[in-house]
Amino acid sequence: MRRMHSMTSAATPAAKSGLRREQVALTERRVLEAATGLFIERGYVATSLLAVAEAAGVSPRTVYVRFHSKARLFERCLETSAVGGQPLVGPALEGLILDQRLDAIVEMGRSTMERSAALLGVAAQAAAVEPEIAAVERVAMQRALGDFRAFAERLESDGLLPRAVTAAAVTDILWVLAGPRAIVSLTTDRGWTPARFATWLDVTLRAFLRGR
Structure with missing residues (x-):
C-alpha cells in the first residue's frame, strides 16, 4: 500500500505540470484569437494590448508576459494563421x-x-x-x-x-x-x-x- 501511495504521490506533480501547460496553451490560443480579430477589425495601430487582454478575458500582465510587445503578438498571429x-x-x-x-x-x-x-x-x-x-x-x-x-x-x-x-x-x-x-x-x-x-x-x- 505504501508503494502504491508513493507512486501516486510521485505522479501528482507531473500531472499538475501537464495541466498547467494545457492551461497556458489554452490562454495563448484565446489571446491569439482575440488579437487576430481586433487587428483585422481595427488595424494594427488602433489595437492596444489592453484591448486584446479585455477581449481574451485575461489580465494585461498575462499578455505582456507571454508576448512582450504588440509587434511580437502580431507576428505570432500571422504565424498561426x-x-x-x-x-x-x-x-x-x-x-x-x-x-x-x-x-x-x-x-x-x-x-x-x-x-x-x-x-x-x-x-x-x-x-x-x-x-x-x-x-x-x-x-x-x-x-x-x-x-x-x-x-x-x-x-x-x-x-x-x-x-x-x-x-x-x-x-x-x-x-x-x-x-x-x-x-x-x-x-x-x-x-x-x-x-x-x-x-x-x-x-x-x-x-x-x-x-x-
Whole structure:
C-alpha cells in the first residue's frame, strides 16, 4: 500500500505540470484569437494590448508576459494563421507527377488566402509607419519566397519541368501570382474569393508551364 501511495504521490506533480501547460496553451490560443480579430477589425495601430487582454478575458500582465510587445503578438498571429508559415511538405514536394505537385501548390495558395489575407493586409498597411511590422512583413515574404523556391527546385531536380523552364522562372512566376502582395491586392483591391483565386492560379500556372 505504501508503494502504491508513493507512486501516486510521485505522479501528482507531473500531472499538475501537464495541466498547467494545457492551461497556458489554452490562454495563448484565446489571446491569439482575440488579437487576430481586433487587428483585422481595427488595424494594427488602433489595437492596444489592453484591448486584446479585455477581449481574451485575461489580465494585461498575462499578455505582456507571454508576448512582450504588440509587434511580437502580431507576428505570432500571422504565424498561426499562415499555412505558408511551415516548410512545404507532403504532396507539394512529393507528388509523383507534375499535376499532383501543381494541385498541392494551388491548394496551398488557396488556404493562404483564406486564412492569412486579412492579416497580411493589416501588415501591409502598418509596415509604412511601424518599422517592427515592416520587419515582420519582410520575414513573411522571405518565408513565402523560400517555399516557392523549394517547390520549384524540387520540380527541376525531379525532372518534372519542361526543358525551356527553369526553377528560377517558376519561383518568379509563383511569387508574382501567389506571393503575399498578390494575395493582399487580389483580396483587398479586387474582392477575390479563395475559390476564384485557386481557379485562376491553377489555370495560369499550368498555362505557363505547358505553353512554353
